[in-house]
Amino acid sequence: MYVAVKGGEQAIASAHRWLADRRRGDRDRPELEVDQIGDQLRLAVDRVMSEASLYDPELAALAFKQASGDLTEAVFLLRAYRTTLPRLAVSEPLDTASMRIERRISATYKDIPGGQILGPTYDYTHRLLDFLQLAGAEVPPAETRDDVTDAEPCPQILELLNDEGLVEQEIDDGSEPTDITRDPPDYPMDRAARLQMLARGDEGYLLALGYSTQRGYGRNHPFAGEIRLGQVEVEIHVDEWDETICVGEIALSECQMINQFGGSREAAPQFTRGYGLAFGHNERKTMAMALVDRALRAEELDEPIIGPAQQAEFVLAHADSVDAAGFVSHLKLPHYVDFQSELDLLRRLRREHAARQAELDSARDTASPQPKER
Amino acid sequence: MSRTSRGARQRLLALSSRQHIEARWGALGALLGDFPAHRCVRGPETGMAMLKGRTGGTGNAFHLGEMTLTRASVALDDGTVGHGWVRGRDHRHAELIALADAVAQHAEWQEALEAQLLAPLAEELAERQRRDAATAAATRVDFFTLVRGE
Incomplete structure (x- = not known):
C-alpha cells in the first residue's frame, strides 16, 4: 500500500544541490566536457547506448556525466529520454x-x-597499471599501413x-520480427x-x-x-x-x-x-x-x-x-503504512503465540503436577 | 563530371560531417549568386529509427534498438522541395541535406553543386575511410610458422 507522503521538499532540493556540487567537484579544475567523455571514455558511452537501447553517443556521454559515472543510472536516463521521441522510421536489417x-x-x-x-583491443595488454598515464605522458598516434589503399x-x-x-546456416524466412x-x-x-x-x-x-x-x-x-x-x-x-x-x-x-x-x-x-x-x-x-x-x-x-x-x-x-x-530501488520509497500493518500483524501473532504457550504450560501442569521445588 | 544520383548524394552528405558541408556550402552560395532563398516545410525534427539486425548476420530480422534520427524538408522560393535525413540530432545538417536535394533538381546549378560540394566531400570521405582502413591494417596479424630443425 502506498500513501502520499508530504514534506521533505526542502531536504530534497538541498540534496540535489549537494549532488550537483559533488558532481562538479573541485572548482579549481576544468569541468569535464561531454565531448571529452565521448572521445576518451567511449567504451562507457558504448555500454550506455547499448543497454539504453538508443544509439546517440553525445546523449550517452551526457547521461554518463550527469550520472557521475554510474552506468546503470546513465542507462536509465537515456532510456527515459528515448520515450520522448517519436519513431520516424524502421531500418533495413543492418548488413x-x-x-x-x-x-x-x-x-x-x-x-x-x-x-x-x-x-584497438585490451587483449594482450599486461593488465599492469600504467603509471605513465598518471603522469600525463604524451601518446603517439596510431600507426597506419600505408600500402593499404582500400579495405x-x-x-x-x-x-x-x-x-x-x-x-548450421541462418537463413531469412522473411518473417516480421516482434x-x-x-x-x-x-x-x-x-x-x-x-x-x-x-x-x-x-x-x-x-x-x-x-x-x-x-x-x-x-x-x-x-x-x-x-x-x-x-x-x-x-x-x-x-x-x-x-x-x-x-x-x-x-x-x-x-x-x-x-x-x-x-x-x-x-x-x-x-x-x-x-x-x-x-x-x-x-x-x-x-x-x-x-x-x-x-x-x-x-x-x-x-x-x-x-x-x-x-x-x-x-x-x-x-x-x-x-x-x-x-x-x-522502489524499496527505498516510504513504506510506512505497509510496515505499520506488518508490525500490527506481528504483535498479534506474538500475543497469540504467548497465549497458546501459556495454555500449553497450564495444561501440562494439570496433567502431571510436578513440584517446582523439592 | 559524372552526376551523383539522388540516393548517393543523400548518403554522401549523411556520412560527411556538418562542418565540412557548411564550409563548402558557403563557397557554393557565393558562386551561385542567385542562390535561392528557402524555408523549412517540415521540421527539422528529431525522432528515432528502429534498427534491425539479422540473426547470425544472415537470418531472420530482429529489432536491435533505436537511434536518433533527424529529418528536414525545405522548399525553395520557386516551390522546389527537397528532403534530408541524417543520423543524430543535428537540425542544420538535415536542413543542408534537404537544401542540396532541392538545389540538385535545378539543371543550371548541378555542375556547381557537383564541383564545389559533392566531389570534394566524396574525396574527404574516401580519404577518411582509407585512413581508417590503413590504421586497422596495421593491426593485422601476419602468421608465420616456425620450421623445426632436423
Missing part, C-alpha cells in the same frame, strides 16, 4: 558483412580472407567456410524477441549467465567463430524516396559463436550457433549474449534444461537493468 572493419578475429580459423585484425573485403567467416555444411517496445513480452518468446531483449540486457548479468554455461550449467561447448567491430551504414525506407537511403553509420560489435552439434534423425549432425550484436565497441557483451542466445535455444534443439541460463522466462525477465534497478 554486418559490409562492415568497415576496425577489429575482426576468429578463434576457429587461422587463415581467413581479410585476415585477423586486432583493432580488403572481410566476408562473414561462417558463411564462407561452410562448403561441407558443417555449420518488437518488445510495442508488444509486451509474452512467453514462450521467439528468437527475434529474445535477441532484442538480450541486446539491451545488462552486460554483467549476461556475462554471469554465459559464464555459468561454461562452468556446466547448460554446457554447449562454444568457440568464437568470428568477432567483428566496426562501422555499418544504416539504411531506411522513406516515403519520399523510391530506394532505401543511407542516413549515416553506426559502430557495432558482433559475435558469431559456434557450438557443439545438433542433429536429428532427418538432419545430419552439425555445429549450432549463438549470436550477439550490440551498439558500439561491446565485445564482451556480444560474447556473453551469444552464449546466452545459444543456451536459450535448448528447447528448440531438444536439449535437457538443467541450467538457469537455459530458462527463457527467468533469463529474459531479469535482464533489463532499468527494470531491475527500478524494482530494487
Whole structure:
C-alpha cells in the first residue's frame, strides 16, 4: 500500500544541490566536457547506448556525466529520454558483412580472407597499471599501413567456410520480427524477441549467465567463430524516396559463436550457433549474449534444461537493468503504512503465540503436577 | 563530371560531417549568386529509427534498438522541395541535406553543386575511410610458422 507522503521538499532540493556540487567537484579544475567523455571514455558511452537501447553517443556521454559515472543510472536516463521521441522510421536489417572493419578475429580459423585484425583491443595488454598515464605522458598516434589503399573485403567467416555444411546456416524466412517496445513480452518468446531483449540486457548479468554455461550449467561447448567491430551504414525506407537511403553509420560489435552439434534423425549432425550484436565497441557483451542466445535455444534443439541460463522466462525477465534497478530501488520509497500493518500483524501473532504457550504450560501442569521445588 | 544520383548524394552528405558541408556550402552560395532563398516545410525534427539486425548476420530480422534520427524538408522560393535525413540530432545538417536535394533538381546549378560540394566531400570521405582502413591494417596479424630443425 502506498500513501502520499508530504514534506521533505526542502531536504530534497538541498540534496540535489549537494549532488550537483559533488558532481562538479573541485572548482579549481576544468569541468569535464561531454565531448571529452565521448572521445576518451567511449567504451562507457558504448555500454550506455547499448543497454539504453538508443544509439546517440553525445546523449550517452551526457547521461554518463550527469550520472557521475554510474552506468546503470546513465542507462536509465537515456532510456527515459528515448520515450520522448517519436519513431520516424524502421531500418533495413543492418548488413554486418559490409562492415568497415576496425577489429575482426576468429578463434576457429587461422587463415581467413581479410585476415585477423586486432583493432584497438585490451587483449594482450599486461593488465599492469600504467603509471605513465598518471603522469600525463604524451601518446603517439596510431600507426597506419600505408600500402593499404582500400579495405580488403572481410566476408562473414561462417558463411564462407561452410562448403561441407558443417555449420548450421541462418537463413531469412522473411518473417516480421516482434518488437518488445510495442508488444509486451509474452512467453514462450521467439528468437527475434529474445535477441532484442538480450541486446539491451545488462552486460554483467549476461556475462554471469554465459559464464555459468561454461562452468556446466547448460554446457554447449562454444568457440568464437568470428568477432567483428566496426562501422555499418544504416539504411531506411522513406516515403519520399523510391530506394532505401543511407542516413549515416553506426559502430557495432558482433559475435558469431559456434557450438557443439545438433542433429536429428532427418538432419545430419552439425555445429549450432549463438549470436550477439550490440551498439558500439561491446565485445564482451556480444560474447556473453551469444552464449546466452545459444543456451536459450535448448528447447528448440531438444536439449535437457538443467541450467538457469537455459530458462527463457527467468533469463529474459531479469535482464533489463532499468527494470531491475527500478524494482530494487522502489524499496527505498516510504513504506510506512505497509510496515505499520506488518508490525500490527506481528504483535498479534506474538500475543497469540504467548497465549497458546501459556495454555500449553497450564495444561501440562494439570496433567502431571510436578513440584517446582523439592 | 559524372552526376551523383539522388540516393548517393543523400548518403554522401549523411556520412560527411556538418562542418565540412557548411564550409563548402558557403563557397557554393557565393558562386551561385542567385542562390535561392528557402524555408523549412517540415521540421527539422528529431525522432528515432528502429534498427534491425539479422540473426547470425544472415537470418531472420530482429529489432536491435533505436537511434536518433533527424529529418528536414525545405522548399525553395520557386516551390522546389527537397528532403534530408541524417543520423543524430543535428537540425542544420538535415536542413543542408534537404537544401542540396532541392538545389540538385535545378539543371543550371548541378555542375556547381557537383564541383564545389559533392566531389570534394566524396574525396574527404574516401580519404577518411582509407585512413581508417590503413590504421586497422596495421593491426593485422601476419602468421608465420616456425620450421623445426632436423
